[in-house]
Amino acid sequence: MRAPAITDPARRAPAAALAVVVLILAGLAGLWAIRPPSARPASAPATEFSAERAFGQVQAIATRPHPVGSPANDEVREHLLTTLRGLGLTPEVQDTVSIEGAGLSASAGGASLARVRNVIATIPGTGSTGRIFLVAHYDSVQVGPGGNDDAAGTSAVLETARALLASPRLRNDVVLVLTDGEEACLCGAKAFVDQHPLARDGGVVLNLEARGSSGPAIMFETSAGNSKLVAAYSHAVKPVGTSFAVEIYRIMSNDTDFTPFRKSGFAGLNAAYIDGAAVYHGPTDLPSAMDRGSLQHHGDNTLAVVRELGGRDIAELKVTGGEDATYFPAPGFLVRYPGSLVWPIAVLALLAVAALAWVARRRRLTGGRRLLKAGVLTLVPIVLAPVLAQALWFLITLIRPEYAAMPIDPYRPGFYRAAVVVLTAAVVIGWFALLRRRLGPAALAIAGLGWLAVLGVVLAAVVPGGSYLAALPALAGALAGLVAVVTRGWLPVLAVTLGGAVATVILLPTVVMLFPALGMGLGAAGAFLTVLLGLALLPVIDLIHPVAGGQRGVEALRSRRRGALPTLAALVAVLVLAAAGLATDRFTNDRPALTQLMYAMDAGDGTARWISDESAVQQWTGQFVSGDRHRIDDTMPAFGPEEVRTGEAPAADLPAPQLTVESDTRSGDTRTMTLRLRPQRAARLVTLHVPGDVKVGSATVEGRPVPVHSPNFGFAFHAPPADGIEVELTLQAAGPVKFRAMDASDGLSEVPGFQPRPSGVGIVGSHTSEMLAVAKTYEF
Numbered sequence: 001m002r003a004p005a006i007t008d009p010a011r012r013a014p015a016a017a018l019a020v021v022v023l024i025l026a027g028l029a030g031l032w033a034i035r036p037p038s039a040r041p042a043s044a045p046a047t048e049f050s051a052e053r054a055f056g057q058v059q060a061i062a063t064r065p066h067p068v069g070s071p072a073n074d075e076v077r078e079h080l081l082t083t084l085r086g087l088g089l090t091p092e093v094q095d096t097v098s099i100e101g102a103g104l105s106a107s108a109g110g111a112s113l114a115r116v117r118n119v120i121a122t123i124p125g126t127g128s129t130g131r132i133f134l135v136a137h138y139d140s141v142q143v144g145p146g147g148n149d150d151a152a153g154t155s156a157v158l159e160t161a162r163a164l165l166a167s168p169r170l171r172n173d174v175v176l177v178l179t180d181g182e183e184a185c186l187c188g189a190k191a192f193v194d195q196h197p198l199a200r201d202g203g204v205v206l207n208l209e210a211r212g213s214s215g216p217a218i219m220f221e222t223s224a225g226n227s228k229l230v231a232a233y234s235h236a237v238k239p240v241g242t243s244f245a246v247e248i249y250r251i252m253s254n255d256t257d258f259t260p261f262r263k264s265g266f267a268g269l270n271a272a273y274i275d276g277a278a279v280y281h282g283p284t285d286l287p288s289a290m291d292r293g294s295l296q297h298h299g300d301n302t303l304a305v306v307r308e309l310g311g312r313d314i315a316e317l318k319v320t321g322g323e324d325a326t327y328f329p330a331p332g333f334l335v336r337y338p339g340s341l342v343w344p345i346a347v348l349a350l351l352a353v354a355a356l357a358w359v360a361r362r363r364r365l366t367g368g369r370r371l372l373k374a375g376v377l378t379l380v381p382i383v384l385a386p387v388l389a390q391a392l393w394f395l396i397t398l399i400r401p402e403y404a405a406m407p408i409d410p411y412r413p414g415f416y417r418a419a420v421v422v423l424t425a426a427v428v429i430g431w432f433a434l435l436r437r438r439l440g441p442a443a444l445a446i447a448g449l450g451w452l453a454v455l456g457v458v459l460a461a462v463v464p465g466g467s468y469l470a471a472l473p474a475l476a477g478a479l480a481g482l483v484a485v486v487t488r489g490w491l492p493v494l495a496v497t498l499g500g501a502v503a504t505v506i507l508l509p510t511v512v513m514l515f516p517a518l519g520m521g522l523g524a525a526g527a528f529l530t531v532l533l534g535l536a537l538l539p540v541i542d543l544i545h546p547v548a549g550g551q552r553g554v555e556a557l558r559s560r561r562r563g564a565l566p567t568l569a570a571l572v573a574v575l576v577l578a579a580a581g582l583a584t585d586r587f588t589n590d591r592p593a594l595t596q597l598m599y600a601m602d603a604g605d606g607t608a609r610w611i612s613d614e615s616a617v618q619q620w621t622g623q624f625v626s627g628d629r630h631r632i633d634d635t636m637p638a639f640g641p642e643e644v645r646t647g648e649a650p651a652a653d654l655p656a657p658q659l660t661v662e663s664d665t666r667s668g669d670t671r672t673m674t675l676r677l678r679p680q681r682a683a684r685l686v687t688l689h690v691p692g693d694v695k696v697g698s699a700t701v702e703g704r705p706v707p708v709h710s711p712n713f714g715f716a717f718h719a720p721p722a723d724g725i726e727v728e729l730t731l732q733a734a735g736p737v738k739f740r741a742m743d744a745s746d747g748l749s750e751v752p753g754f755q756p757r758p759s760g761v762g763i764v765g766s767h768t769s770e771m772l773a774v775a776k777t778y779e780f
Helices: 009-032 051-061 071-086 151-165 187-195 227-233 243-251 258-263 292-310 339-362 368-377 379-399 401-405 414-439 441-462 468-486 491-518 520-536 538-544 553-584
Strands: 092-100 111-123 131-137 173-179 204-210 218-222 267-273 325-330 333-338 593-595 598-602 607-612 626-631 643-649 658-667 670-678 685-689 695-701 714-718 725-732 738-746 761-763 771-779
Touching: 009 491, 009 538, 051 071, 051 151, 051 292, 071 111, 071 151, 092 187, 111 151, 111 187, 131 151, 131 187, 131 258, 131 292, 151 173, 151 204, 151 292, 173 187, 187 258, 204 258, 204 292, 218 227, 218 243, 227 267, 227 292, 227 325, 227 333, 243 325, 243 468, 243 491, 258 267, 267 292, 325 339, 325 491, 333 339, 339 368, 339 441, 339 468, 368 379, 368 414, 368 441, 379 401, 379 414, 379 520, 379 553, 401 593, 414 441, 414 491, 414 520, 414 538, 414 553, 441 468, 441 520, 441 538, 468 491, 468 520, 468 538, 491 520, 491 538, 520 538, 658 738, 670 685, 695 714
Parallel strands: 111 714, 131 173, 131 204, 204 267, 593 761, 598 771
Antiparallel strands: 092 111, 111 173, 218 267, 325 333, 598 607, 607 643, 626 643, 658 670, 670 725, 685 714, 685 738, 695 725, 738 771
């Protein structure tokens, strides 16, 4: 928008300075809203959460890897029991077998089971209306100690319980559920919701996770119909959450312990901090990697929300379904409004932009053709910036190919993220400078707001919780534009500045949170949101743009050249930031390059192979595997149908799991068999698969019914007992049936031909990293 007061040379400089100061303050306020607090010392009052006290629990839990069923996990469980008893509680261990259709074998058409040992304790309320479940998992992956994932959640539960017990009792019961087997198959959470008496009446669950080592504790998932729970969450000390994240997470296939609770009808909230994800599931997920401010944020919010829920009527809160809320963080509070307002706001934003276009035409600030051209050409930055962001990351990975194996992000992604933001700014500013004199700033600004409004309507239809990201900035910008074109003096300046500040507070924190959520590999998403922010700020960009109207000839050419300087400076800054990222994010012993390798042997014919799922073979891995990626589900079905790279390996002197028939009855082509599958070594898991030409009618494992998926029935059992597991099958087969049995342990150092990783080379956080699998085919 252009108004006489804004284009007046005498007022342009102070107007630009005012706009810049206000936007900087708005940006800082938006970033402060999602910044974790400082860690409180161990001397903090007993009724408060102290990250330093909780960190002592982290250090005790995450001394070494402790996957489900391991001796190390037994030690962690005993520590939890001792700690809870020391708080005056009476914990119990739920020791059972559970099944969940997720995990190692699920991708191969099977299910995952595990023997789990959940630790459960109850803090009784004074007049309970229902139960609040505080949930975190205490097991880790097989190659990492779980300093963050999920010693952070477990320690936060323990410290929250301690603070609650040091305070006046709440009205409602608080149940502590420290689950086992989350990393393997979510089986601990599934066991609790399916089998434990405390879960029968449902309730409200708060699940605490970590998928990194730093950043704010984000409430990223809820049960359906979350309005009342979001209202309760708004009482957190520093609530950080966005309905957009909830919508995106519902689309993704990722799962946590919250999933079995949600699927079983529990209402609840799921929170995690997610930055610093280079340590995720790996050996570097150590207590020393943790940002204790993130732990403090986790605990502060958990304690505050539990206290808020502790006085509410749980019978009302635990009802799922109904209306979702739209919400996002703002300085000092959580902005929230009913989902029923999503469509009215989106439509209102569209109408406001249309009204602005009509008024601008009536006041001869632009014309219909200019608006149409600007609308079409606005697609250039919308498309170009994300494409260039992906191209930038592609070039960086060509220089540093080890990044391809990183789970989500490099160790120090800050410079790379900044490069994407600056690159996007260069695209928007360059596009604006190129078209400003030809089409006019009013046409470009209205077109930008128009696309925001259209996107707000599209999102309202597809992901309603994300509509606010476009609709509210469009509405604020359109209203500011209407004020700017019908008033004089400083009101236009204040109006467009306020509109830009609203967009900044809404969009900038989301950009910052989106980068660690999706990683640099999807940097285009961050670039896209940054473009939206740039389009919303076009009126302010016009204020500070060095090209003034009314110039002619050589002077205008010089001004256009000066206008291109910010774009050129931004492009130089992109190169500098990328170079700084490469210079500072070097691989060391503490931050190694990550590799993935496993070993598989067929004990039947004595053949063995190295296997790696690296997308590009790294130098160390290249001594074991080579060639194109291919499927190996025909011989090692438990690894699923994923394509991997392989290489020949010497056979190890290791026994295969033993499969014996305990009973076998036949009726025509139908056989009812009872089998026992026994690992013959210390195995983390065992699997059993039946080929696709055999129709399996029903199956139970350790007395638990297992879903039958044809063809290729199979399952994985984590933490198998020493005497093996009992399998009962009803199947149809005319002749003998072949069974493929496999067990797997962790660690490759004793495998013939294994070469230890040199300094600076580490292990990626994969569920199959360092796996040593031995398989054999049996025919009965």
